[in-house]
Amino acid sequence: MNTVHRAMAACLLAAGLLAGPAQAEPLKVGFVYVGPIGDHGWTYQHDQGRLAVEEAFGDQVETSYVENVPEGADADRVIAQLAETGHGLIFTTSFGYMNPTIRVAEMYPDVHFEHATGYKQADNVATYSARFYEGRHVAGLVAGSVTESNVIGYIASFPIPEVVRGINAAFLAARSVNPDVSFKIVWVSTWFDPGKEGDAAKALIDQGADVIMQHTDSPAALQVAQDRGVWAVGQASDMTAFGPDAHLVSVVNNWAAYYVRRVQAALDGSWGTSDTWGGFGADMLLLSAYNKAIPADVIEMADAARAAIAEGSLHPFTGPINDQDGNLLVADGEVADDGMLLGMSVYVEGIEATLPQ
Amino acid sequence: MTIDFLVAALLTIITASTPLVFAAVGEIVAEKSGVLNLGVEGMMIVGAIGAFATGIITGDPILAVLAGAASGALMAFIFGCLTLWLLSNQVATGLALTIFGIGLSALVGHQFVGVTFAGLPKLDIPGITDLPFIGPLLFGHDALVYLSVISVIAVAWFLRRTRAGLALRAVGENHDAAHSIGYPVILIRLMAVLFGGVMAGLGGACLSLAYTPLWIENMTAGRGWIALALVVFASWRPWRAFFGAYLFGGITIIQLHAQGLGVAIPSQILSMLPYIATIVVLVLISRDDVRMRFNAPACLGRSFHATG
Numbered sequence: 001m002n003t004v005h006r007a008m009a010a011c012l013l014a015a016g017l018l019a020g021p022a023q024a025e026p027l028k029v030g031f032v033y034v035g036p037i038g039d040h041g042w043t044y045q046h047d048q049g050r051l052a053v054e055e056a057f058g059d060q061v062e063t064s065y066v067e068n069v070p071e072g073a074d075a076d077r078v079i080a081q082l083a084e085t086g087h088g089l090i091f092t093t094s095f096g097y098m099n100p101t102i103r104v105a106e107m108y109p110d111v112h113f114e115h116a117t118g119y120k121q122a123d124n125v126a127t128y129s130a131r132f133y134e135g136r137h138v139a140g141l142v143a144g145s146v147t148e149s150n151v152i153g154y155i156a157s158f159p160i161p162e163v164v165r166g167i168n169a170a171f172l173a174a175r176s177v178n179p180d181v182s183f184k185i186v187w188v189s190t191w192f193d194p195g196k197e198g199d200a201a202k203a204l205i206d207q208g209a210d211v212i213m214q215h216t217d218s219p220a221a222l223q224v225a226q227d228r229g230v231w232a233v234g235q236a237s238d239m240t241a242f243g244p245d246a247h248l249v250s251v252v253n254n255w256a257a258y259y260v261r262r263v264q265a266a267l268d269g270s271w272g273t274s275d276t277w278g279g280f281g282a283d284m285l286l287l288s289a290y291n292k293a294i295p296a297d298v299i300e301m302a303d304a305a306r307a308a309i310a311e312g313s314l315h316p317f318t319g320p321i322n323d324q325d326g327n328l329l330v331a332d333g334e335v336a337d338d339g340m341l342l343g344m345s346v347y348v349e350g351i352e353a354t355l356p357q
Numbered sequence: 358m359t360i361d362f363l364v365a366a367l368l369t370i371i372t373a374s375t376p377l378v379f380a381a382v383g384e385i386v387a388e389k390s391g392v393l394n395l396g397v398e399g400m401m402i403v404g405a406i407g408a409f410a411t412g413i414i415t416g417d418p419i420l421a422v423l424a425g426a427a428s429g430a431l432m433a434f435i436f437g438c439l440t441l442w443l444l445s446n447q448v449a450t451g452l453a454l455t456i457f458g459i460g461l462s463a464l465v466g467h468q469f470v471g472v473t474f475a476g477l478p479k480l481d482i483p484g485i486t487d488l489p490f491i492g493p494l495l496f497g498h499d500a501l502v503y504l505s506v507i508s509v510i511a512v513a514w515f516l517r518r519t520r521a522g523l524a525l526r527a528v529g530e531n532h533d534a535a536h537s538i539g540y541p542v543i544l545i546r547l548m549a550v551l552f553g554g555v556m557a558g559l560g561g562a563c564l565s566l567a568y569t570p571l572w573i574e575n576m577t578a579g580r581g582w583i584a585l586a587l588v589v590f591a592s593w594r595p596w597r598a599f600f601g602a603y604l605f606g607g608i609t610i611i612q613l614h615a616q617g618l619g620v621a622i623p624s625q626i627l628s629m630l631p632y633i634a635t636i637v638v639l640v641l642i643s644r645d646d647v648r649m650r651f652n653a654p655a656c657l658g659r660s661f662h663a664t665g
């Protein structure tokens with residue numbers, strides 16, 4: 001399919017070239033996606049951002065995208081092709097596009113590039129990501145409050161800092177409202193396998209979990225939760241439809257505001273390289289509607305936490321925080337700095353599991 | 358560990374293994390006739406969307422299952438035309454069929470993302486399904502689970518005990534000899550390939566209707582390839598494929614449970630277990646070189662062209 005899509009994209013791009021310049025030259029904005037738009041998760045949300053750009057700027061912009069671009073040599077070619085065909089601003093939306101983006105950017109110094117979730121910048125390459133752990137803090141508060149078995153099941157993908165940070169944030173939040181809560185964590189070694197994610201959810205529920213959280217991409221776990229009559233938290237996009245009774249709340253990635261802001265900057269010539277890591281405060285994370293069955297005081301508490309994080313008065317990693325061996329991670333009254341968050345590779349104290357290394 | 362817990366784990370193993378049973382047994386029949394169809398993944402995913410789309414549009418689970426089987430057969434028919442009449446390379450055509458199937462299913466499935474299906478009705482015999490342990494384990498599944506077991510029995514019987522099964526195996530062992538005594542080689546192979554497609558389609562229907570009743574692109578996530586491996590693992594014997602599928606499904610589920618219970622083995626090793634177990638059994642089975650070669654169809658993967 002990749003080949004087919006790329007061939008189609010190439011045809012579209014060629015057609016665009018042949019059409020020649022319009023009267024008022026629109027800014028061409030390109031997007032490179034790692035998955036299909038129909039994944040109902042990561043790529044879907046990026047495409048929502050693209051649509052928001054189209055809506056906000058109308059004739060001033062012209063957007064195009066390429067789906068299912070593998071993270072490797074193919075990425076270089078696709079990104080270069082977008083740059084070659086007159087795109088002035090190109091968003092590359094997966095971690096593995098980092099080096100390809102930097103390489104292509106060197107060849108096209110006049111094109112602006114934006115790379116999601118990476119850490120390498122250049123004069124014409126900006127980076128951006130969302131503080132997903134802020135959403136997991138709020139989800140953890142709700143999960144810790146509604147659990148009756150005091151066991152929360154967590155489906156994890158790979159033991160990288162991003163995922164470990166999410167588990168720790170959710171656990172600390174759940175413990176803060178419920179000192180008896182414990183986490184059962186299952187690593188499925190995949191970002192996307194609906195069958196396996198569903199099986200992991202079943203295993204966790206069979207072992208007593210009555211809330212399921214996940215750091216994988218499909219809604220299968222939520223569907224299992226619905227079937228078994230337990231709670232679950234949605235991931236990346238609003239997953240209410242897959243389990244209306246089970247769905248507590250979804251933490252929704254929102255790229256729209258950022259994309260509109262950056263396209264605006266490119267249009268008025270103020271675009272400059274930057275490193276953005278935004279959360280609730282920058283509207284890069286949103287919450288879906290809460291389940292109506294959640295007690296009102298829990299929703300109130302969760303919303304208050306969301307607002308406090310957004311305005312900066314609450315940090316999900318506020319000390320004292322120890323790791324599993326009792327070593328101090330964050331001192332009393334301090335908050336974790338970004339460098340420590342980005343490299344987080346230990347569980348916090350209280351999680352009774354061994355982190356795979 | 359309570360009985361309830363054990364039953365729950367076993368039920369999960371059964372639903373996880375059933376799609377593999379379908380796909381593997383179908384592929385055994387195709388390969389026994391001498392056709393290597395590497396497009397199982399593609400036929401499965403098209404079966405999955407065919408079944409799901411029909412289920413959503415008509416609301417009828419039986420029609421949905423039939424549509425899944427028909428979608429798989431349609432894919433197999435394309436493969437059959439290309440490899441049997443146009444004599445294209447089976448390996449390349451099979452790979453292309455998978456890529457085509459994933460793309461086609463994504464195209465058709467675009468409008469079904471985010472829709473959920475109620476799932477297949479489960480057998481419920483008052484008094485019997487409620488029996489402890491035995492009840493839910495033997496009498497509480499959807500129809501596809503029973504169909505998968507029946508198909509294993511039927512295929513095993515067909516291949517070893519019937520004249521038609523003998524003809525099919527003859528075509529797979531030596532197509533020139535089979536042709537010279539008057540068997541319609543191409544027709545028999547086409548039938549076998551179509552049967553493989555029907556079974557892969559049913560496996561796909563299992564995924565999108567029962568296992569995880571929803572549609573997401575690429576939801577087979579490599580199960581077609583595992584089914585292909587199971588065929589070799591089973592040395593082309595239906596019952597061995599059945600047990601292979603349950604071994605694979607069983608270890609997958611048990612390692613998830615082991616992680617939840619906090620077993621002190623690194624999760625990466627646990628994740629490898631199903632594959633390691635498959636390889637170990639494969640090595641044990643294939644120690645006997647003669648029997649291994651005896652089981653593999655001699656004309657597997659070779660095109661047939663009648664030269665008079």
